[in-house]
Amino acid sequence: MTPLLQVEDIAKYYGTRIGCTGVSFDLYPGEVMGIVGESGSGKSTLLNTLAGHLTPDRGAVRFDTRADGLRDTVTMSEPERRMLSRTDWAFVHQHARDGLRMNVSAGGNVGERLMAVGARHYGKIRATASDWLGRVEINEDRIDDRPASFSGGMQQRLQIARNLVTGPRLVFMDEPTGGLDVSVQARLLDLLRNLVREMGLSAIIVTHDLAVVRLLADRLMVMKDGHVVESGLTDQVLDDPQHGYTQLLVSSVLQV
Amino acid sequence: MIRVENVSKSFTLHNQGAVVIPVMSGGELSVAKGECVALTGASGAGKSTLMRMIYGNYLTAAGRIMVGDLDVARASPREILMLRRHVLGYVSQFLRVVPRVATLDVVAEPLRAVGRSEAEARDRARELLAQLNIPERLWQLSPTTFSGGEQQRVNIARGFAHPYPVLLLDEPTASLDATNRATVLALIEEAKARGTAIVGIFHDEAAREQICDREVDVTRFTPGMAA
């Protein structure tokens, strides 16, 4: 089986400061990988580097493209990379307003990716948008409302619909449940899990919330100071952490 | 189906002066198809540890743990995930689910994960929930709000939804009343009859005697506790 994403020795520096370094892993179709670590550990830098938002100083990020199999997205041309990022890739931001157009209706937000890949039939675009609002549990009569009038959880679900409408194969998520109420988080987690399974999505989720990765991620990487200090099966890393930092992280979580 | 050979395990507590706590050495176990083996030994002897090592939940420091053709002690996460999805089931004492998911879907999930249709998976889930006397009015609710005993039964239903060839059972009959206990034991017998290899921890001695073919006392693998 070909990995969907093959990350090899990725390094990103900010001047002399390490953003992240020496990161390698394979992600297979349908797999969900969690990346945990505290603020400044390099997990967001890594995610943005993998997603093509930052250019790594070293290493390769190979993606199994539909046309040509594994291609290094770091060295591919920018138009190709941007095309990937609005077709086969998706990026869910922590703050929905970074991932949504706040002055465009919900339907327009969902439809944008369709129009970006050439959809030119208003009726069909609207029907697809309406279907997706339903799938992320937003009432279809909100289709012409702007996201500014939505609650935080709704905005986040709208962002997810906007990202998944083109049927991507890989989703990058940066703290997707951050800043949401616990009950809203649960709903979102449930939604994400179902979508991941129904669509056979692979996902890379950055979070500092260990409960989130336990429920969503098959595998886990723990980052500290730009390095991956431990990785493995999610429940194994959480229940039998080997590295001192991971042990500290796990033991620091308040049990409810 | 399960062959554990000379395994050892220790915990290193990096944040408490890097204390190394050896918890197992020379662990041996073998379970054939259709066989049920009980792990025994005092509390803290390492019954759960061994079971978690077989499941891949704990890392194994040395030795081999063959489940079918896969050495869990050396397998990649992806291989273990595939093994857990298709071959290796685990009924733990605790139910860990996404808070909002309906009980019916929690139980149906293992079948969905191996590609069964939603209808088929839910039918099987209904059958098991009914068998385990979970009132139908609770099926659409999340089990997170259930009593301990109800959660335990949901967990069992989930563990038996897919006919795993290998099953790990951690106290499956604890906190069950007589009727439900009998149902669980019947489920275990059924699984044995279709060739499932089972490793279990049973504090319930009568249950143990009724369904287990052998007992393995893990105390002899416990460093400093050898009987």
Added chain:
Amino acid sequence: MTQIEQDKNAPDTVMSDYNFAYLDEQTKRMIRRAILKSLAIPGYQVPFASREMPMPYGWGTGGVQVSAAVLTPDDTLKVIDQGADDTTNAVSIRRFFEKTAGVAVTEATAEASIIQTRHRIPEAELREDQVLVYQVPIPEPLRFLEPSEVETRKMHELEEYGLMHVKLYEDIAQHGAIATAYAYPVKVEGRYVMDPSPIPKFDNPKLEMAAIQLFGAGREQRIYALPPYTQVVSLDFEDYPFEASKADHLCGLCGAEDSYLDELIVDDEGGRLFMCSDTDYCVARQAAGHRGSDAAPTLEGVA
């Protein structure tokens, strides 16, 4: 208003205090280079070093600089504002060039070699020996949805124009039809999406013409262009095709049925008069004997 009123103070020769057409020669050369580049890449916005002009931004500083750069002493200039030759903006720009360049001016579209316009394309068909100069307030068609200039440039570079259709989608979602009535976005030669300046979408089909079209945005410091006979397609949806709409009336003054109309409220009872926005076109038709059916008496009644 059949003839341009001559400025009583206008001298017979060019005022020697100003360089020809106000701008210095270096600046005009710089602007001409930008114009040549813009003609070479139809629809692409070429940055240029816009100068301070003796008029406020929003009064056509971009168009004036482009006109100044292409004017020669032999040219005949026409200036219109929303089709009219006699509005303050048109009159002041016309006087500006009379004063600083001493060029001939006209109100007749056919007689002009350079026409500077704000918000309209003349009704009369333009020829290959004419240049139409547009005043542009916001040259970037993607601006209202994407505030970042870096990002919009990238979108042009990579032809990522999905966002443009988002705007049209929003129109239909809110109004049941594409409600954008002016500055209606177009795609040029299948490549660049361009804002045709705030002309009514009625004028969009006329963008494919024989004359050279130059667009100048002074505040935003951009020049772009359409060479003669450039393909210009108005964006739309398959099920909501582009329509070059106008008020469904005849001109009340000249009876024209094919020209873009302004609507005038003429009394306190809500009486309305529709009249050609292109004053030269309307006056020429009236001179040729065409009469609007009902509006003229109304006008006189009010006066």
